[in-house]
Amino acid sequence: MAKDLERDLGLFAVIAISMGAMIGSGIFILPGIAMAEAGPAVILAFVIAAILVVPAALSIAELGTAMPEAGGDYVFIERGLGPSFGTIAGLGTWLMLMLKGSLALYGGMFYINFIYELPTWSLALPGVGMALPIPGVRALGITFALVLIAVNLVGVKQTGGLQLIMVIVMLVILSGFVAGSIVQVEGANFDGFFDEGLDGILTATALVLVSYAGVTKVAAVAEEIENPGRNLPLGLLLSLVVTAFLYALLVFVLVGVMEGDQLADSEEPMALATDLLFGGLTLGGLPVGFLAVATIILAALLALVSTANAGILTASRYPLALSRDDLFLDKFEYIHPRFNTPFVAILSTGAIIIFIVATQNVDEIAKMAGAFQILVYILVCGALIAFRERDLEWYDPDFLTPGYPWVQLFGIVSGIFIITQMDPQEIVGSVGLVILGFIWFKLYAEKRVEREGVAKGLARREAGRQFVRDTEEQLEQEDRYEVLIPIRQDVTREQEDALIQMAAPIVRRRGGRIRVVRFDEVPDQVPLDTAAEELSEAEVEFEERTDELVRYLEVPVEVGEIVSHDTRHAVVNFAERTGSDLVLARQEATSRLGTLFGRDTDWIMEHAPCDVVFVQHEQRGNVDEIAVVTDRSPFNDPLKVELADAMADTLGASVRFLFAVSEDAPDELLETIEEYHDDLDDLCTVPVESTIVRTNDEIEDLSRELESSDLVMLSTVTHRRLPDLVIEQRSDRLAAAIEQPVLLVHSKETRRGSFLRPILDRLLFD
Numbered sequence: 001m002a003k004d005l006e007r008d009l010g011l012f013a014v015i016a017i018s019m020g021a022m023i024g025s026g027i028f029i030l031p032g033i034a035m036a037e038a039g040p041a042v043i044l045a046f047v048i049a050a051i052l053v054v055p056a057a058l059s060i061a062e063l064g065t066a067m068p069e070a071g072g073d074y075v076f077i078e079r080g081l082g083p084s085f086g087t088i089a090g091l092g093t094w095l096m097l098m099l100k101g102s103l104a105l106y107g108g109m110f111y112i113n114f115i116y117e118l119p120t121w122s123l124a125l126p127g128v129g130m131a132l133p134i135p136g137v138r139a140l141g142i143t144f145a146l147v148l149i150a151v152n153l154v155g156v157k158q159t160g161g162l163q164l165i166m167v168i169v170m171l172v173i174l175s176g177f178v179a180g181s182i183v184q185v186e187g188a189n190f191d192g193f194f195d196e197g198l199d200g201i202l203t204a205t206a207l208v209l210v211s212y213a214g215v216t217k218v219a220a221v222a223e224e225i226e227n228p229g230r231n232l233p234l235g236l237l238l239s240l241v242v243t244a245f246l247y248a249l250l251v252f253v254l255v256g257v258m259e260g261d262q263l264a265d266s267e268e269p270m271a272l273a274t275d276l277l278f279g280g281l282t283l284g285g286l287p288v289g290f291l292a293v294a295t296i297i298l299a300a301l302l303a304l305v306s307t308a309n310a311g312i313l314t315a316s317r318y319p320l321a322l323s324r325d326d327l328f329l330d331k332f333e334y335i336h337p338r339f340n341t342p343f344v345a346i347l348s349t350g351a352i353i354i355f356i357v358a359t360q361n362v363d364e365i366a367k368m369a370g371a372f373q374i375l376v377y378i379l380v381c382g383a384l385i386a387f388r389e390r391d392l393e394w395y396d397p398d399f400l401t402p403g404y405p406w407v408q409l410f411g412i413v414s415g416i417f418i419i420t421q422m423d424p425q426e427i428v429g430s431v432g433l434v435i436l437g438f439i440w441f442k443l444y445a446e447k448r449v450e451r452e453g454v455a456k457g458l459a460r461r462e463a464g465r466q467f468v469r470d471t472e473e474q475l476e477q478e479d480r481y482e483v484l485i486p487i488r489q490d491v492t493r494e495q496e497d498a499l500i501q502m503a504a505p506i507v508r509r510r511g512g513r514i515r516v517v518r519f520d521e522v523p524d525q526v527p528l529d530t531a532a533e534e535l536s537e538a539e540v541e542f543e544e545r546t547d548e549l550v551r552y553l554e555v556p557v558e559v560g561e562i563v564s565h566d567t568r569h570a571v572v573n574f575a576e577r578t579g580s581d582l583v584l585a586r587q588e589a590t591s592r593l594g595t596l597f598g599r600d601t602d603w604i605m606e607h608a609p610c611d612v613v614f615v616q617h618e619q620r621g622n623v624d625e626i627a628v629v630t631d632r633s634p635f636n637d638p639l640k641v642e643l644a645d646a647m648a649d650t651l652g653a654s655v656r657f658l659f660a661v662s663e664d665a666p667d668e669l670l671e672t673i674e675e676y677h678d679d680l681d682d683l684c685t686v687p688v689e690s691t692i693v694r695t696n697d698e699i700e701d702l703s704r705e706l707e708s709s710d711l712v713m714l715s716t717v718t719h720r721r722l723p724d725l726v727i728e729q730r731s732d733r734l735a736a737a738i739e740q741p742v743l744l745v746h747s748k749e750t751r752r753g754s755f756l757r758p759i760l761d762r763l764l765f766d
Contacts, residue, residue: 010226014235016167018214022243023170024307026211028270028300029107031254033363036264038204039196040189043251045204046211050244052418053212055411056377057240058401059384060215061233064225066387066397073380074321080383083449087327088437089379092372094318095433098349099369100213101311102141102356106365108304109140110267111297141357148309149350152316154339166306173299174246177270178253180292181277185256202421207363209370209418211247214239226573229398267362270296312353316345326448327441341523364425371419371426372433378415381408481512484580484610486519486571495586498618498741503584504555505650506643512581513556517574521567568600576609587614587744602718605746611639614716614744616735623651627709629702629734630659632676635747636715641680643745644713648686656689657681658705660698698730703737716744 026046034042063076074093078086113136194201215236225231254263254273266272274296281289320342322328336343356365385408387395401407419430483503487496496516503514564570575583587601605612626644630637644655657677661669670692677690695701706712714731735742 011231011235014225014231015239018236018239019167019243020306021214021310022212022239023167023174023246024104024211024303026208026243027174027247027250028111028304029103029267029362030208030211030366031251032263032266032269033366034204034207035255035260037196037207038200039260040191040193040255041196041201042204042208043248043255045201045208046247046251047244048201048205049209050212050240050247052205052209052374052411052414053215053240053377055407055414056380057215057236058233059380059408059411061236062397062399062401063380063384063387064232065229065399066395073376074318077376077379077383078325078327080386081379083325083327083445084438084441085379085382086325087322087441087445088434089376090318090322090327091437091440092376092379092433094315094322094349096210096213096369096372096376097311097315097318098353099356099365099372100210101308101315102353102360103210103362103365103369104304104307104311105141105145105353106138106357106360107267107362108301108308109137109144111271111300111304112140113137114268114271114297138358142354144305144308145350145354145357148305148312149346149353151309152312152346152350153336153341153343166302170299170303171246173295174250177274177296178249181253181257181273184277185253187256189256189258189260199421202418203423206370206374206418206422206426207366209373210366212240212243213369213373214243233399268300270300308353312346312349316342316349319348320345327445339523367422367426368429371422371430374415374419375430375433378412381411381415384408481507481510481582482578482580483507483512483514483582483584484571484575484578485514485516486567486574486583486585487516488519488567488586489521491586494618499584499586499615500557502615502647502743503582505647506582507555508650509646513558515578515580516557516559518559518561519567519570520561520563521570522563522565568603571604572607572609580610582610583608583612585612585614587616599719605716605718608748611748612746613643614746616742616744617739618741621710623647623653623710625654625656625709626711626713627656627658627706628680628713629706629715630657630677630680631715632659633715633747633750635749636745637680638683639747640713640715640743640745641683643743645684645686647711648684653710654687654689655684656691656709658691658693658702660693660695660702663694663696665694699733699737702734706738706740709740711743712738712740713743713745716746717750718746 031042034045038045060073060076063080067075067079074086074090077089250270254269257273257277258266258269262272263269271293275289275293278289278292281292319328319332323330323332323345332342332345332348334344335341360368384401385405388404419427422430483506485496485499485503487499500514500516507514562570562574571583571585574580583604585601585604601614626648628637628640628644630640641655647653648655657680659673659677661673673692674690677688681688681690691705693701693705712735714734716729716731719729731744735744
C-alpha cells in the first residue's frame with residue numbers, strides 16, 4: 001500500500017516561512033558590517049542583493065510547480081544536472097544553512113550583551129552596566145545552540161501558525177520603528193554616498209545576500225505546498241518584494257539616524273539606534289524609551305533564535321536527502337525509533353554550527369554563507385535550463401519563468417561575477433566546495449548510482465502520479481455517498497473496527513463507500529517523502545486487519561495512508577479533495593484545559609467541507625436501541641435522526657428521542673416538543689419512541705434515562721476557549737456521564753453561536 005503525501009501549506013504559510021527565514025540576521029546584524037564596506041550606499045547593496053536573487057527565485061518557482069517534491073533546490077539540481085552537481089548543491093545548501101543558523105545564534109547574543117553594557121539600562125537596573133567579553137557572547141550562542149539541537153532531536157513540532165504570528169509581530173514592531181525614526185533622519189549622514197566605490201557596494205552585496213536565503217527554505221518544502229502552481233511563485237515573490245522593501249527602508253533609517261562610524265562599529269544596530277533616538281524618553285513618568293529598546297531587543301532575539309532553529313531543522317534534511325540518494329554516508333539516513341527524527345543528521349548539523357559559533361567572526365560567517373548561497377543559485381538556474389532544453393513531455397510546470405533563458409543566464413553570470421568580487425577566503429571556499437563535491441562523488445558515490453540528469457525514472461514516477469490524479473478526479477465525479485474514517489496512529493484495532501462497523505449501515509443505506517485512511521504525523525524535522533518510503537510493522541498490520549474486516553462487510557471499503565506534518569489539516573484537505581460527505585472519527589474525552597489550548601476536533605469541525613461525527617467509547621454487543629438527544633437544532637437534529645434511522649434499519653434496532661425540560665416548564669412547551677418529535681418521526685422508517693424528561697439536573701436525569709440505550713447521539717459545536725473553560729458544553733458533560741458509545745454529531749451547516757450560548761444552555765436546562 002503506497003502512502004500519499006499531504007500538502008498542507010497554503011499561501012500565507014509559504015509567505016510566513018519565507019519571510020520568517022529572511023527577517024533575522026539581514027536587518028538585526030548585517031547593516032553595521034555592510035556599512036563598513038559600502039558606506040551609506042549599503043542601502044543599494046540590499047536592493048542589488050534582492051535583484052540578484054530574483055532569477056533563482058523564479059527558477060525555483062517554476063521547478064517547484066513542475067516537481068513539487070521535498071528537497072527543493074537539491075532535488076532540482078540533482079535531477080537536472082546529474083548527481084555530481086546534486087552532491088555539490090546538497091553540500092553547499094547544507095553549509096549555507098548551517099552558516100546562516102550560526103550567524104543568527106552568534107549575532108543574536110550581542111543583543112543580550114547590549115543589555116549589560118547600555119548606560120540607560122544601568123539606570124533602570126542597578127548593577128547592570130558591564131559588557132560581556134567576546135568568549136562570553138560565544139558561550140551564550142553555544143548554549144542556545146545546544147537547546148535548539150535538543151528540541152530538534154526530540155521532534156518538537158514547529159507550527160506554521162506560530163511562524164505566521166511571529167512574522168506579523170515582527171512587521172508591526174519594525175514598522176513602528178520606521179514610523180518613529182524616519183522623521184529624525186539626517187540628510188548629512190548620506191554625504192559621500194559613493195565614497196567606497198563600486199567595489200565596496202559589491203562586497204557589501206555579497207555580504208548581505210544571506211539575508212534572502214528564505215527562498216531556499218521554501219524550496220525545501222515544495223512538496224508540502226497545496227496548489228503549488230499558484231502559492232509557490234506568488235508566495236515566494238511577494239515575500240521577496242516585501243522583505244527587500246522593508247530592508248531598504250530600515251537601512252535607510254539606520255544610516256540616516258546614526259553616524260557612519262557608529263553604525264559601522266555596531267554589532268546590534270537596531271538596538272543601538274533605538275536607544276540613541278528614544279533611550280531617555282519618558283511619558284508621564286513611564287520609561288517609553290526603555291520599553292522601546294526592550295521591545296527591539298526582544299524582537300531581535302525571537303527572530304534570530306527562530307532563524308537558528310529553522311536553520312537546524314532545514315539544514316539537517318540535506319545530508320539525509322544526500323544519504324537516501326546514495327550520495328552520502330548511509331548513517332545519515334538513521335531515523336530514531338522513538339522520536340522519529342534524523343538523529344545523526346541533526347547531531348552532525350548541530351556540531352558544525354557549534355564549531356562555527358565558537359571559532360568564526362560574524363562577518364566571516366556572513367560572507368561564506370553568501371558565497372555558498374550564490375553557488376547554489378547558479379546551479380538552480382542551470383538546472384532549469386537543462387530541463388527546458390531537454391523538451392520532456394512530462395515537464396509541464398504550472399508557472400513558467402518570464403524572460404527565459406535570459407533571466408537564468410543573468411543569474412548565472414551575475415552570480416559568478418559577485419563571487420569574483422569577494423575576499424580570497426570566500427573565493428577559495430566556493431571553488432573548494434566544487435572540487436570537494438566532485439572528488440567525493442567520484443570516489444564514493446559514482447559507483448553507487450546509475451542515474452543521470454533528468455532521469456527516466458522521474459518521468460515514469462511523474463506519469464504514475466498523473467494517473468493517480470486522473471483516477472481520483474474520475475472518482476470524485478461519481479455521485480456516491482463517501483464516509484471518511486481517519487485513523488490516527490494511537491487508534492487501536494478494536495476502535496478502528498468499531499468505526500467501520502458504525503459507518504457500514506450508513507453507507508449501505510445511502511449507497512457509496514467507506515474510505516479508511518491512516519494519517520501518519522511525522523515531526524517537521526523529517527521530509528514527508530522519507531517517512532513514506534517504508535512500511536512499518538504497525539502499518540503492515542493496519543492494512544492486513546482492515547482487509548480482513550472488509551471481507552465481512554457488504555459495502556465497498558478503500559484503504560490508504562497519508563503522511564503529513566499536520567494531521568488535522570491533512571484530514572480536512574483529504575475530505576475536500578475526495579468529496580467526502582461525512583467524517584467519522586474517534587475522539588477521546590478532553591479536559592477543559594485541553595479546550596483552552598485548542599482541540600484538533602474543533603479545528604476539523606470548523607474547517608471540514610462536510611458533516612463530522614466523533615465517537616466516544618467503544619461499542620459493546622448488539623444495538624437494540626439508539627437514543628437521540630434532541631435540542632431543536634435545525635441542522636444537527638435532522639442529521640442525527642438520519643444517521644440513527646440508517647443504523648437502526650440495518651441493525652434491526654429502534655430509535656428513541658429524548659428532550660430535557662425544567663421541572664416547572666409550561667405544558668405549552670411540552671406540546672411544542674411533542675410536535676417537534678413527531679416531525680422528526682416522519683423522517684424515520686423504524687419504530688420511534690419519544691421521551692420528554694422533566695428535570696432540575698439535566699445531566700444526572702438524562703444519563704439515568706439513557707442507561708437502557710445501546711448507542712447515544714448528541715449534538716456538538718466548536719468550542720469557544722474561554723467561555724467553555726468557565727461553562728462546559730452540555731454534550732461534553734453528558735458524554736462523560738454515560739458509559740454507552742456516544743456519537744457527537746456536527747452538521748456542516750452549523751455555525752458557532754455567540755459566546756453566550758453555553759450560558760443560555762445552562763440557564764435553560766439546569
